[in-house]
Amino acid sequence: xxxxxxxxxxxxxxxxxxxxxxxxxxxxxxxxxxxxxxxxxxxxxxxxxxxxxxxxxxxxxxxxxxxxxxxxxxxxxxxxxxxxxxxxxxxxxxxxxxxxxxxxxxxxxxxxxxx
Amino acid sequence: xxxxxxxxxxxxxxxxxxxxxxxxxxxxxxxxxxxxxxxxxxxxxxxxxxxxxxxxxxxxxxxxxxxxxxxxxxxxxxxxxxxxxxxxxxxxxxxxxxxxxxxxxxxxxxxxx
Numbered sequence: 001x002x003x004x005x006x007x008x009x010x011x012x013x014x015x016x017x018x019x020x021x022x023x024x025x026x027x028x029x030x031x032x033x034x035x036x037x038x039x040x041x042x043x044x045x046x047x048x049x050x051x052x053x054x055x056x057x058x059x060x061x062x063x064x065x066x067x068x069x070x071x072x073x074x075x076x077x078x079x080x081x082x083x084x085x086x087x088x089x090x091x092x093x094x095x096x097x098x099x100x101x102x103x104x105x106x107x108x109x110x111x112x113x114x115x
Numbered sequence: 116x117x118x119x120x121x122x123x124x125x126x127x128x129x130x131x132x133x134x135x136x137x138x139x140x141x142x143x144x145x146x147x148x149x150x151x152x153x154x155x156x157x158x159x160x161x162x163x164x165x166x167x168x169x170x171x172x173x174x175x176x177x178x179x180x181x182x183x184x185x186x187x188x189x190x191x192x193x194x195x196x197x198x199x200x201x202x203x204x205x206x207x208x209x210x211x212x213x214x215x216x217x218x219x220x221x222x223x224x225x226x227x228x
Contacts, residue, residue, distance in 0.1 A: 031213045041153075041203055045215035055215070090158060094213060103149075104216060106159040 003027050004107040006091050012113045013081055020067075021076045021110045023091030030095060032074035033104065034066060037088040046089075049074055078112075086114045117142040117208040119189075121219035129227050134178075134193040136222045138206030141187065146208045148189040149216065150180055153203040162204075165189060176200070201226045 004025045013019055025032065031050040037043045047066045048055045054066065063079045078085060091107040122137040140146055147166050151159040163174025170182040180191045189206060203223050207216040 033215055035216075041221050043159075043205065043216075043218040043221075045217070048213075048215045050213065057215075092159075103161055103164060105161075106151075108158040 004091055004093055004105050006089075006107040006110050008110060009108065010111050010113075012115065014115055015081055015083060017081050018077070018079045019081060019112075020078070021089055021091075021112070023074050023076070023107060025072055025091075025093040025105070027093055027105060029093040029105075030071070031093065032068070033092040033094075034074065034076050035090045035092060035106075037090060037109070039087070043090070046076075047074075081112075081114045083114050086112055088112070117144075117146060117210050117217050119148075119206045119208050119217060119219040121204075121206050121222050123222055124220065125223045125225065127225040127227060128196045130198055131195050134191070134196045134200065134224065136191040136204050136206075136224065138180075138189045138191065138219060139187050140189060140206075140208045142208060142210065144210050146210065147212070148180075148182060149207040149209075150174065150178070150189075150191050151205045151207060151218075153205065153221075155202075159205065162191070196224075196226045198226050198228070200224060 007022045033048045034046040046060045065077045067075045088109045088111050090109045092104040094104040119140045149164045150162040162178050163172045165172050165182045173179045178193045203221050205221045206219040
């Protein structure tokens with residue numbers, strides 16, 4: 001059973017389109033995250049979210065918005081896609097603040113290509 | 116704020132040689148430190164972590180790391196490199212459970228026959 005899953009694995013789209021990436025975790029974790037990995041493989045946090053708080057990296061354009069229908073899902077919606085949005089997007093989850101450790105489990109990634 | 120610096124974007128070792136990947140951190144509070152590995156076109160897999168307690172941490176695939184507060188370092192080592200160790204390695208830091216990780220820029224490990 002996959003702990004953190006993402007769909008789709010690959011996403012190719014045109015500039016200006018709106019797209020969503022889905023993430024699901026079956027670990028019962030409290031906190032979920034979205035990270036962006038650029039072409040130089042640098043990983044940067046975009047959002048972290050638990051059932052109490054959404055923390056947004058201030059550098060993330062407001063075209064990006066996380067949507068959480070329930071504790072096990074954190075989807076990423078992107079409006080008006082731009083060429084610079086091309087990257088690999090990783091979803092992750094962790095047990096949250098109530099535990100004594102902070103191991104994050106990562107999904108397989110979604111490679112977004114904007115043409 | 117917490118940050119990490121990985122020295123050397125590319126490291127090349129011979130098969131059977133010692134692997135040493137360097138990571139220095141900056142943190143205003145006691146850090147949680149991690150090493151993740153990423154194989155080509157795959158997600159990130161946790162190698163090992165330091166939260167509290169013993170400063171020498173053993174991980175999967177024969178890797179270990181030592182937390183040295185005086186040197187603000189958390190270097191990753193493996194006594195004998197294997198071809199299958201070729202991958203991208205990321206050091207990461209966070210200040211507490213439930214918070215996002217701040218990653219280093221990664222070190223690409225090449226293992227030659």
